[in-house]
Amino acid sequence: MTDHNKRIDEATGTGLVGHEWDGIEELDTPLPRWWVYIFAATLVFAAGYVVAYPALPDTDGLTGWSSRGQLDQTLKAETSARAPRLDAIASTPIEALAANPQLMRSAIEGGRAAFKVNCVQCHGAGAAGSKGYPNLNDDDWLWGGDIAAIEYTLQHGIRSPGSGEARFSQMPAFADILSKAQIAQLVSHVQAISGQGKPSAAGAALFTENCVSCHGDAGKGMREQGAPNLTDGIWLYGCDRAALTQTISKARYGVMPHWEGRLPRVTIRMLAAYVHSLGGGEANPVAEPVTAAAEAATEVGADVGA
Secondary structure, three states: OOOOOOOEOOOOOOEEEEEEEOOEEEEOOOOOHHHHHHHHHHHHHHHHHHHHOOOOOOOOOOOOOOHHHHHHHHHHHHHHHHHHHHHHHHHOOHHHHHHOHHHHHHHHHHHHHHHHHHOHHHHOOOOOOEOOEOOOOOOOOOOOOOHHHHHHHHHHOEOOOOOOOOEOOOOOOHHHOOOHHHHHHHHHHHHHHOOOOOOOHHHHHHHHHHOHHHHOOOOOOEOOOOEOOOOOOOOOOOOOHHHHHHHHHHOOOOOEOOOEOOEOHHHHHHHHHHHHOOOOOOOOOOOOOOOHHHHHHHHHHHHHOO
C-alpha cells in the first residue's frame, strides 16, 4: 500500500524516511534484490552449518568434524611417524650415536627444536649465553664437554634442588676469611695468571694457601670439583677487578635445573647431541658394544630418515 503522505525527494524521486539532522534528510532507498537474495542465502547456510558442524556448545554436529579433532589426528599421525626414529635414538648408547650419521642428524635436529623451547631463556637463541649463563659454543666446560657428560648435566642439573645426583660445587666466600687487602692481592694474582696483569708474590702465596685445592697449582681448574680454569680468559661473570673482587668475596652459585622427569629421556639425549654439535663439544668416550636390539632400532631410525 502506497503511503500518499510520504514526502518524495525531488532530485531522485525516492521517498524520505522522515528523519532530519541539521537540514539533512535520509532517503528510503530499497535494498537491491540481489543483496536480499544473498542475505537470505547466508541465513540458510548458517542454519545448515550449525546443524552439520559443532557450532554450539556440547554438540558434535551431524558430520562429527572439527578443526580440533583434525589437529589431534594430525598430531597422532606425526607422533606415530616419529616413533621409530625416537626409539632408535633412545635405544642407541649415546656414545654410539655419532657412528650413525643419519641418526645423529635426527637427534641434533630434535635437540635444536627442544633447545628453542626449554633453553633459550638462559643461554640465548644462539646458545652464546650471557653474564652468569655459560656460552655453549666455546670449548670451556666445567664438568666435561663430551656428549655423555653433557647428557648427565642435562639430566641432573647443577645445584638443582630436588635432584640427588645434581653436579655440585661450592666456593667459599672469602670476605669471611681474608681481609680486603688480601682479596685485592688475590685478584691481582688471578688477573696475572690469565694474562691481564703483573705477577703478585703475595697473591700467589694466598692462592697456594686457599685456592689450589680446587683450581690446581697453575689455576687451570679441576673438573672433579667443578672449578673453572682461571688462565684461559673465559669468564662467566667478568674479569675486571670489580667482578673478580665480587666473586672472591661473596662467591657465585649458579643453578641449572635438572630435566630428568621434566622432559622425556630421548629429548634430553637429543638436547645433548645438539649442544655437543654447537662447536665446543669434546671428543666422545669410547662407545660400548651395541646390542642386537639397539642395532635393529638404529636401522629402523635410518630407514625413517633424518
